[in-house]
Amino acid sequence: MKRVLVTGANGFIGRHAIPLLIDKKFEVHCVDIKLPKEMNSAVRWHQVDLMDSWSLMNLMLDIKPTHLLHFAWFATPGEYWTSIENIRWVEGSLHLLRAFQKSGGQRIVMAGTCAEYDWRYGYCSEYITPLVPLTLYGTCKNALQHILKDFSQVTGLSSAWGRIFFLYGPYENPNRLVSSVILNLLKNKTAPCSHGNQIRDFLYVEDVASAFVSLLESDVCGTVNIASGLPVALKDVINLIADQLNKESLVELGTIPVPESDPPMLIGDTRRLSNEIAWSPRYNLEIGIKQTIQWWKAQISKDKN
Numbered sequence: 001m002k003r004v005l006v007t008g009a010n011g012f013i014g015r016h017a018i019p020l021l022i023d024k025k026f027e028v029h030c031v032d033i034k035l036p037k038e039m040n041s042a043v044r045w046h047q048v049d050l051m052d053s054w055s056l057m058n059l060m061l062d063i064k065p066t067h068l069l070h071f072a073w074f075a076t077p078g079e080y081w082t083s084i085e086n087i088r089w090v091e092g093s094l095h096l097l098r099a100f101q102k103s104g105g106q107r108i109v110m111a112g113t114c115a116e117y118d119w120r121y122g123y124c125s126e127y128i129t130p131l132v133p134l135t136l137y138g139t140c141k142n143a144l145q146h147i148l149k150d151f152s153q154v155t156g157l158s159s160a161w162g163r164i165f166f167l168y169g170p171y172e173n174p175n176r177l178v179s180s181v182i183l184n185l186l187k188n189k190t191a192p193c194s195h196g197n198q199i200r201d202f203l204y205v206e207d208v209a210s211a212f213v214s215l216l217e218s219d220v221c222g223t224v225n226i227a228s229g230l231p232v233a234l235k236d237v238i239n240l241i242a243d244q245l246n247k248e249s250l251v252e253l254g255t256i257p258v259p260e261s262d263p264p265m266l267i268g269d270t271r272r273l274s275n276e277i278a279w280s281p282r283y284n285l286e287i288g289i290k291q292t293i294q295w296w297k298a299q300i301s302k303d304k305n
Contacts, residue, residue, distance in 0.1 A: 003027040004216070005065040007050060007096065008072030009043075010036050012171050013111070013164075016209035017069060018043060024213060029063050032072070051088060053095040060103035068100045068108040069216055073141075077175045081115075086140035093144050101157050108148075109216045112163040112223065114201075114266060116142040122199075122265035126163070126223045126272055134261060145223065152221070160215050165227035165268045169205030169288060170295035178202075178289070181238055182296050185247045192255040196235025199265040201227045204288035207281040214279045220272070227268025228281060240289050 004021055008014045009030030021028045022042050031046045039045050046063075048055050050072055070093065074085035093110070100108055115138030118130040133139045145161045152159040168178035177193075184191040203211075203226065211226045235253055242248040273279050283291070 001027055002067060003029065003063065003065045004067040004069060005029045005031060005060075005063060005100075006069045006071065007031050008070070009045075010034060011071055011075070012173070013167070013205060013209050013212065014069075014071045015171060016169075016206050017071075017213055020210055020213045021069075024217060026067070029065060031059065050092040050096060053099070056095055057099045057102070060099040060105075064103050065100065066104075066106045067216055068096070068105055069212060070096060070108065070110040071212075073111070075173075077173050081135040081137050083136070086136050090140045090144050094147065097148065097151060101151075101155055105157065107158040107216065108152075109160045109162060109212060110144065110148060111212070112145055112161045113138060113141050114163055114165045114225075114227075114268065116145065116163060117266075119261075119263040119266060122263065123267050123269065124163075124165075124225065125269040126225060129269075149222065158219065158221060160218075160221055161223045162212050162215055162226045163223055163268070164208060165201040165203065165225065165266065167203050167205050167208045169292050172205065172292070177234070178237065178241070178292060179296065181241050181251075182245075182293055185242060185245045185250055186293075186296060186300060188247070188250070190250050190252050191238070191242075192252045193238055194234065194256045194258045195254045196233060196238055197264070198234045198258070198262060199231045199267065200234060200237075201230065201267045202232060202237065202285060202288075203228045203281060204283040204285075204291070207283055207288075210282070211273060211277075211279050214277050215273075218277050220276050224272045224277065225268035225270055226273065227270050229268055229270035229274075230285075231265070231267050232285060237285070237289070240286065241293070244290060244293055 010032040117124045118132035172179045
């Protein structure tokens with residue numbers, strides 16, 4: 001029996017991974033400090049604070065998961081880059097790692113970030129691009145990645161690290177770029193944006209979740225970029241949203257200044273993801289944006305009722 005424990009299962013990526021894991025015949029256990037209002041009967045939920053090492057160890061001994069998918073982290077927009085909560089999440093993640101290994105766990109996949117890379121290089125390869133994070137968030141994720149790798153070598157644990165680039169989709173925080181533009185335009189408000197010339201690598205959240213599940217099921221170890229590998233200018237993403245909503249006149253490019261540290265280009269090398277895991281995305285940008293718009297329309301309608 002494949003038994004997986006998912007942390008942050010009520011979060012942006014975790015909630016999309018759950019049905020995929022069920023389809024893959026995993027016995028799915030989800031842990032979060034706050035349980036969802038609606039719970040899938042095919043999933044067993046556990047309300048545990050991952051910072052409580054005693055409760056965490058007891059949970060591991062009770063469940064004895066064979067697999068672990070770790071998404072939980074502090075991710076409040078505008079705060080997570082520099083928050084000291086990142087330090088606490090390194091500590092909590094290390095408790096999680098030790099408890100999983102002690103309880104007989106076999107395969108663990110943790111979520112990393114493209115913020116671990118040296119952004120001056122633009123094109124980010126797992127094997128070539130230097131790891132020189134500019135923020136406390138990136139530093140903490142990168143430190144955990146190194147510890148996971150060395151811990152796995154010492155203990156024989158099978159592990160992988162998925163480095164996420166730029167994602168969007170249903171349940172995204174409304175203050176992030178794609179969701180904020182959609183919400184402003186749906187409410188007939190202007191959408192102030194930067195010049196939008198920055199080149200980025202976007203992947204729909206359901207595809208992100210799918211890539212992680214495929215990585216978990218594989219025997220691939222080490223770091224794997226979770227990205228599309230396709231460059232797109234932010235202004236093209238913004239204009240695609242406006243075009244689908246027929247509200248191009250409400251977009252205000254160039255009204256928000258771009259920080260000096262903002263790199264002109266960030267794209268992920270996806271050869272490991274495609275060649276070694278044999279994974280490819282289901283959604284292109286146009287369809288992903290369309291799905292996201294429909295989801296936000298439904299949320300607004302629900303709120304009105």
